[in-house]
Amino acid sequence: MFDALSEKLDLVFKKLRGQGTLTEENIKEALREVRLALLEADVNFKVVKDFVERVRERAVGTQVLQSLTPGQQVVKIVHDELVALMGGGEDNSLDLAAKPPVSILMVGLQGAGKTTTCGKLASWLKGQRRNPLLVPADVYRPAAIEQLKTLGRQLSLPVYESRADQDPVDICREALRHADLNGYDTVIFDTAGRHQIDDFLMEELARIKAAVEPREILFVADAMTGQEAVNVASGFNDRLDISGVVLTKLDGDAKGGAALSIRAVTGKLVKFVGLGEKLDALQVFHPDRLVSRILGMGDVLTLVEKAQATFDVKEAERLQQKLKKSQFDLEDFRSQLQQFKKLGSIESIMGMIPGMGKAMKQLQGAQPSEKELKRVEAIIDSMTPSERADHAVINGSRRLRIAKGSGTTVQEVNMLLKRFTEAQKMMKQLQKLGPKGLMRGMGGLGKGMLPF
Amino acid sequence: MIEEKKGFFRGLMDKLTGTEDISVTQEKPVEVEEPGPGLFERLKRGLSKTHDSLVGRIDTLLLGKKEIDADTLEELEEILITADLGVSTTVDLIKTLEQKLKRNELQDGEALRAALKGEILSRISRSAAPLDTGSAKPFVIMVIGVNGVGKTTTIGKLAARYTAEGKKVLLAAGDTFRAAAAEQLQIWGERAGVEVVRHQEGADPSAVVFDGCKAAVARDADILIIDTAGRLHTKVNLMEELKKVRRVMGREIPGAPHETLLVLDAATGQNAISQAKIFKETADVTGIALTKLDGTAKGGIVVAVSNEFGLPVRFIGVGEGVDDLRDFDPAEFVEALF
Ligand SMILES: Nc1nc2c(ncn2[C@@H]2O[C@H](COP(=O)(O)OP(=O)(O)O)[C@@H](O)[C@H]2O)c(=O)[nH]1
Ligand SMILES: [Mg+2]
Numbered sequence: 040m041f042d043a044l045s046e047k048l049d050l051v052f053k054k055l056r057g058q059g060t061l062t063e064e065n066i067k068e069a070l071r072e073v074r075l076a077l078l079e080a081d082v083n084f085k086v087v088k089d090f091v092e093r094v095r096e097r098a099v100g101t102q103v104l105q106s107l108t109p110g111q112q113v114v115k116i117v118h119d120e121l122v123a124l125m126g127g128g129e130d131n132s133l134d135l136a137a138k139p140p141v142s143i144l145m146v147g148l149q150g151a152g153k154t155t156t157c158g159k160l161a162s163w164l165k166g167q168r169r170n171p172l173l174v175p176a177d178v179y180r181p182a183a184i185e186q187l188k189t190l191g192r193q194l195s196l197p198v199y200e201s202r203a204d205q206d207p208v209d210i211c212r213e214a215l216r217h218a219d220l221n222g223y224d225t226v227i228f229d230t231a232g233r234h235q236i237d238d239f240l241m242e243e244l245a246r247i248k249a250a251v252e253p254r255e256i257l258f259v260a261d262a263m264t265g266q267e268a269v270n271v272a273s274g275f276n277d278r279l280d281i282s283g284v285v286l287t288k289l290d291g292d293a294k295g296g297a298a299l300s301i302r303a304v305t306g307k308l309v310k311f312v313g314l315g316e317k318l319d320a321l322q323v324f325h326p327d328r329l330v331s332r333i334l335g336m337g338d339v340l341t342l343v344e345k346a347q348a349t350f351d352v353k354e355a356e357r358l359q360q361k362l363k364k365s366q367f368d369l370e371d372f373r374s375q376l377q378q379f380k381k382l383g384s385i386e387s388i389m390g391m392i393p394g395m396g397k398a399m400k401q402l403q404g405a406q407p408s409e410k411e412l413k414r415v416e417a418i419i420d421s422m423t424p425s426e427r428a429d430h431a432v433i434n435g436s437r438r439l440r441i442a443k444g445s446g447t448t449v450q451e452v453n454m455l456l457k458r459f460t461e462a463q464k465m466m467k468q469l470q471k472l473g474p475k476g477l478m479r480g481m482g483g484l485g486k487g488m489l490p491f
Numbered sequence: 492m493i494e495e496k497k498g499f500f501r502g503l504m505d506k507l508t509g510t511e512d513i514s515v516t517q518e519k520p521v522e523v524e525e526p527g528p529g530l531f532e533r534l535k536r537g538l539s540k541t542h543d544s545l546v547g548r549i550d551t552l553l554l555g556k557k558e559i560d561a562d563t564l565e566e567l568e569e570i571l572i573t574a575d576l577g578v579s580t581t582v583d584l585i586k587t588l589e590q591k592l593k594r595n596e597l598q599d600g601e602a603l604r605a606a607l608k609g610e611i612l613s614r615i616s617r618s619a620a621p622l623d624t625g626s627a628k629p630f631v632i633m634v635i636g637v638n639g640v641g642k643t644t645t646i647g648k649l650a651a652r653y654t655a656e657g658k659k660v661l662l663a664a665g666d667t668f669r670a671a672a673a674e675q676l677q678i679w680g681e682r683a684g685v686e687v688v689r690h691q692e693g694a695d696p697s698a699v700v701f702d703g704c705k706a707a708v709a710r711d712a713d714i715l716i717i718d719t720a721g722r723l724h725t726k727v728n729l730m731e732e733l734k735k736v737r738r739v740m741g742r743e744i745p746g747a748p749h750e751t752l753l754v755l756d757a758a759t760g761q762n763a764i765s766q767a768k769i770f771k772e773t774a775d776v777t778g779i780a781l782t783k784l785d786g787t788a789k790g791g792i793v794v795a796v797s798n799e800f801g802l803p804v805r806f807i808g809v810g811e812g813v814d815d816l817r818d819f820d821p822a823e824f825v826e827a828l829f
Contacts, residue, residue: 080761150639181678189670234786265575265760291723293762474790
C-alpha cells in the first residue's frame with residue numbers, strides 16, 4: 040500500500056540531479072514525503088512535526104556526497120535521526136540488578152498482550168538462567184488468571200496461585216513473599232489491562248508498585264496503536280514512572296510508529312518486541328530494525344542474521360585467510376553464490392530488501408530471478424581451475440570458449456570479468472575489518488547479491 | 492549503522508551488476524553529529540496539549556478569523572490526523588473543504604465546522620445499517636479480528652443483549668488456540684445466561700463450529716454467535732483456517748454466517764485499514780464492531796474503513812461490563828470525534 044520512503048524520495052529528487060547541496064528549497068518536497076511516511080506509520084503528529092524540523096536543520100547545507108543521490112542522503116539523515124531518537128546505542132537491557140527476588144511489573148491497555156508477554160518473558164529469563172515466578176494479578180477479565188496458569192503449564196514454569204476474588208495488591212504482596220521463601224529470583228506480575236484515565240485502576244497500580252517495589256515496570260504496547268499512543272504512554276509514565284516498553288504484535292504489517300511516539304513522550308527505551316503468539320517469539324529490541332521498517336527499507340538486518348546463520352563458519356575462516364593474502368578469486372566467488380542460495384529463493388528474500396520495489400518497476404516485469412544468478416554461476420563453471428584462480432589469464436579465445444561452454448555471450452563474460460576486477464579492489468578494504476567485518480560482509484551478501 | 496551494513500558482497504554485487512543506486516544504503520559514512528539533548532524536552536512540551544478536544548482546538552484555530560485561509564486548512568489537516576482519521580481520508584476531506592472554500596461556500600469558522608462534520612458524517616453513514624438478526628434462524632454471527640481487540644468480550648455483551656430481547660442465544664468457543672479462551676467465553680456465557688459449546692484447547696475450530704451449528708438447530712436457537720481465535724491478518728494459514736470454518740458453517744446452516752463481524756480496537760491507527768481489507772477479502776466481512784471507546788482513543792480510523800470498504804459499523808464497545816455495548820450512531824460518533 041505504501042511505497043517505501045526511499046523510493047518516493049528518489050522520485051522527488053529526480054528533478055534535482057546534479058545539485059550538490061541540500062537547501063531549504065530543494066528539500067522541501069522531500070521533507071513533506073518524510074512527514075507523510077511517518078504519519079502513515081502512526082507516529083504521532085506532533086512528534087513528526089518536531090522530528091521533521093530537526094531533520095531540516097540537519098539537512099540544510101549538507102553536501103551531497105558523490106556516491107549518493109540526494110534522496111539517499113536525506114534518507115540517511117532521517118534514518119540516523121530516528122535511530123538516535125529510538126535510543127540507538129543506549130543500553131536497553133533488562134535491569135535485574137537488585138537483591139532477589141527482583142520484581143517486574145507489566146502494565147498497559149486492555150488487549151495489548153501483557154499476559155502472553157509475561158509468559159514469553161519468563162521463558163526468556165529461564166534461558167538466562169533465572170528462576171522466575173509468574174503472578175496473575177488480573178482479577179477483572181474473565182479467565183485471565185487461568186490464561187497465565189495455562190501458559191505456565193505449557194512452559195513448565197511456576198505460577199502463583201491467585202484467585203479472582205482476591206485483592207490484586209494483596210496477591211502481589213503475598214506472591215513476593217512466597218517467591219522470597221521459595222527461592223525464586225525474579226517475579227513477573229501480570230496486571231489487568233486498564234485505560235490511563237481510569238483513576239481507580241491506576242491507583243491500584245500505584246499501590247502494587249509501592250508493595251512490590253519493582254525493578255522494572257514494563258509498559259506493554261500494541262504495535263498497531265495509532266495517534267493516541269502519546270496520551271496512553273504519558274498517562275502510565277506520569278503515574279508509575281515506567282522503566283521500559285515492550286512492543287507487541289510486530290509480526291503483522293503494522294509499521295510500529297507508536298514506538299517512536301512512546302519513546303518521545305516518556306523518554307523510556309523499548310526493551311523487547313513481540314513477534315508472534317508462540318512463547319519464544321520475544322526478541323530484544325533493535326532500534327535500527329524498527330526504523331528500517333518505518334522507512335520501508337526492508338528488514339535488512341533480519342536478512343543479515345539469516346545470512347549469518349546460514350553461512351558456515353569454516354567457509355568464513357577459509358575466506359578470511361584468502362582475503363588476508365588478497366587471493367579472493369572467482370572460485371571463492373562461486374562458493375559465495377552457493378552460500379547465497381542456501382538463504383532460500385530470491386523471491387522469498389525480495390520483500391526484505393530495500394529498494395526492491397523500485398528495481399522491479401525499472402525492470403518492467405522482467406522477473407529478477409535465480410536464472411540470472413545461474414548465468415553468472417554457469418560462466419564461472421565453464422572456467423578451468425587455473426582461470427578461476429587468476430582471471431588475468433582469460434584472454435579473447437578463452438572468453439569465447441567460456442561463453443560457449445556456459446551458453447552465454449562473450450559480452451556477458453566480459454562484463455563479469457570487468458566488474459569482478461573492480462570488486463576485487465574493494466575486498467582490500469574489507470580486510471581491514473577483520474573476521475567480524477567479514478561476517479557482516481556475508482550479511483551484506485543478502486541484499487547486495489541480487490543482480491537487479 | 493548503514494555504512495557498516497554495506498558489506499563487501501553488497502559492494503561486490505553492485506559492481507558486478509551496476510546497480511549502485513538502487514538501494515538506500517551508502518558507501519561512505521556521512522558525518523553525523525550527536526543529537527542535542529533538548530529533543531525530548533521539546534517533544535514533551537509539544538505533546539502535553541494533545542488532550543484538548545478537537546472542537547476546542549478548531550475554535551482556537553478559528554478564533555477571531557472571519558475568513559478561512561489556506562493556513563487554517565493546513566492546521567485543520569493536522570487536527571484530523573491526530574484524531575486518527577488517517578492520512579488519506581484527511582487529505583481527501585481537506586481537498587473537499589478547499590473546493591468549498593474556492594466556491595465561497597465557507598464564510599466563517601461555523602460554516603467550516605459544519606461542512607467538516609457533514610463530510611465525515613456522509614462517509615461514515617454511507618453504509619450504516621443496524622444488524623437485523625430476524626432474517627434467518629438460527630442467525631449465525633461469526634466474530635473475527637486480530638488479537639486482543641475485544642472479540643470475546645463483545646460476544647459476551649451481544650449474548651446478554653439478545654437474551655434480554657427474549658431471543659435464544661448459543662455461543663460456540665471457536666478460539667481453541669489461546670490459553671483459557673474457552674473459559675473466558677464460558678464465564679461470559681454464564682453472565683448472559685446462555686449455553687456455550689466448547690471443545691478442549693488445541694481442538695479443531697471447525698469441529699467446534701460444526702457442533703455449535705448442530706446444537707443451535709437442535710435446540711432451536713435464534714442466534715448462534717461464534718468466537719474465533721485472534722489472528723493477524725497477515726498470517727496466511729490462519730486466514731485459510733477462517734475460510735474453512737466458514738465453509739463448515741455454510742454446510743450446516745444455509746447462508747451462514749449471516750453476519751461476519753470484524754472487531755476493531757479504537758486505539759488502532761492506520762493498520763485498521765489493512766486489517767479490514769484483508770479480513771474482508773478472505774472472510775467476507777459484513778459489519779464492524781468498534782471497541783474500547785471508553786478510553787481516550789477516538790477510533791477515527793473507522794471513518795476510512797467504513798467508507799473505503801463499504802462496511803457498516805454495527806456496535807461500539809464502551810467498557811468491560813456486560814451492558815457496555817451500544818448501537819452505532821453515526822451522528823453521535825462524529826460529535827464525539829470533535
Ligand atoms: N475498556 C474496554 N475494554 C474492553 C472493551 N472490549 C474488550 N475489552 C478488554 O480488552 C481485552 C481483550 O478482550 P478480549 O475480548 O479478550 O479480546 P479478544 O482477544 O479479541 O477476544 C480484555 O481485557 C477486555 O476486557 C471495551 O469496549 N472497553
Ligand atoms: Mg478471545
